[in-house]
Amino acid sequence: MSKVVTIVGQGYVGLPLAQEAVRAGWKVFGLDASELVVAKLNAGESHVDDLTDDDVKEMIENGYVATKDPSCIRDSDVSVICVPTPLGVAGAPDLGAVESATRSVGENLKQGSLVVLESTTYPGTTEDICIPILEAISGKRAGRDFYVSFSPERVNPGFPEYGIKNTPKLVGGLNEASTEKTVEFYSTFVDEVVPLSGVKEAETAKLLENTFRHVNIALVNEMARVCHELDIDIWEVIRGAATKPFGFMRFTPGAGVGGHCIPIDPNYLSYEVRRRLGYPLRFVELAQEINNTMPEYVVDRAAERLNSEQKAISSSTVLLLGVTYKPNIADQRESPSRPVATGLLKRGANVIFHDPFVSNWDLENGDKLDRVDNLDEALQKADLVVMLQAHSSYDVPALEANAKAFLDTTGRSLEAANRI
Ligand SMILES: NC(=O)c1ccc[n+]([C@@H]2O[C@H](COP(=O)([O-])OP(=O)(O)OC[C@H]3O[C@@H](n4cnc5c(N)ncnc54)[C@H](O)[C@@H]3O)[C@@H](O)[C@H]2O)c1
CATH class of the missing domain: 3.40.50.720 (NAD(P)-binding Rossmann-like Domain)
Structure with a gap:
């Protein structure tokens, strides 16, 4: 039986990730809050530049399902959060989408599953914002009952030379078991996965790249x-x-x-x-x-x-x-x-x-x-x-x-x- 992954947020980051996971044999649910995005994807229409309608149709033929219903997380071995992290009032980070996506995961969290945050954010978000939400809602303990990592997305829309497969993937896990499980997951469709010593190091590496x-x-x-x-x-x-x-x-x-x-x-x-x-x-x-x-x-x-x-x-x-x-x-x-x-x-x-x-x-x-x-x-x-x-x-x-x-x-x- 193939393993199941839910990718939360089916935009520029989440949809190409879903494509690669489907290609690697995962059963993929593309969870998105937008009814329009879900309807389009299930009709075989792409809404991002890097995927064509045919790409989406091929994903559907291989079992991909877009959905608004977070109950798909209950059956998922892995949940990856790829929702927007815009600026809010007075230029402050707006983590509203990350928090609400994390709540959806927490409400449906499967024992022993892995949760990965990919959205770009400030150091500390995974441990200080996401994990407390996941633990409070699910009643489970991070690092023991479920595993957590941060793995920054590095997509570069419009430049097909480097895609998900051939761009090294950074991973910072909450503990060794989390890192191991995350490396194992991404290694099914990324050529090189690079574990870092911690979650904050992975969060900050992404910010250093963009600040550079x-x-x-x-x-x-x-x-x-x-x-x-x-x-x-x-x-x-x-x-x-x-x-x-x-x-x-x-x-x-x-x-x-x-x-x-x-x-x-x-x-x-x-x-x-x-x-x-x-x-x-x-x-x-x-x-x-x-x-x-x-x-x-x-x-x-x-x-x-x-x-x-x-x-x-x-x-x-x-x-x-x-x-x-x-x-x-x-x-x-x-x-x-x-x-x-x-x-x-x-x-x-x-x-x-x-x-x-x-x-x-x-x-x-x-x-x-x-x-x-x-x-x-x-x-x-x-x-x-x-x-x-x-x-x-x-x-x-x-x-x-x-x-x-x-x-x-x-x-x-x-x-x-x-x-x-
Ligand atoms: N676009 C890029 O080139 C790029 C590159 C690297 C990193 N990132 C980072 O990746 C993250 C996602 O960016 P993106 O460009 O894919 O955004 P996007 O706007 O293209 O897509 C995000 C999707 O998430 C959905 N969404 C929002 N809140 C949700 C929720 N609570 N539950 C389920 N779905 C929800 C939206 O409907 C949308 O379809 C951001 O943190 C961004 O900074 C983006």
């Missing part, structure tokens, strides 16, 4: 601004530095940081450092400050670019290309293109957009921007084209050649003067 990206993006964004002032081509600088085979990692400037991880996760760390130790995690706060200024910087550069064409931003049409937070996916969460559009509108520009992945685009205040379908016509209409996300379907040199004026935030433009 956040800080290095901020560094290169600041370098881009300084280089522009000094009339130095930052993209050539990066191209040169990146030839060093050791001690340097290539990061590139852009319109800001977006997505579900980089703009949010380091806050979980800095919030907890301030709360527990009473002082700021300065690198994180500085990186935040720098990265948050980038959308306005792009607006300034757009105005500068129009000025060099003797045009005022207030009487210009600006076409934004690519409004998602990274290339070749539809995910718009925390995309810096929103504050860019808002900044341009504030200065009186007529803003239109094109994105092959996005049909409707709302700004923070709910305003909708006009989407253009015909790129050639839009190029004729636009006084300035701003490339925000270089989806691979965009032929950047051709777009640049046909635009009245071009500003590229992605480093693809052939003209140094057109790049931020």
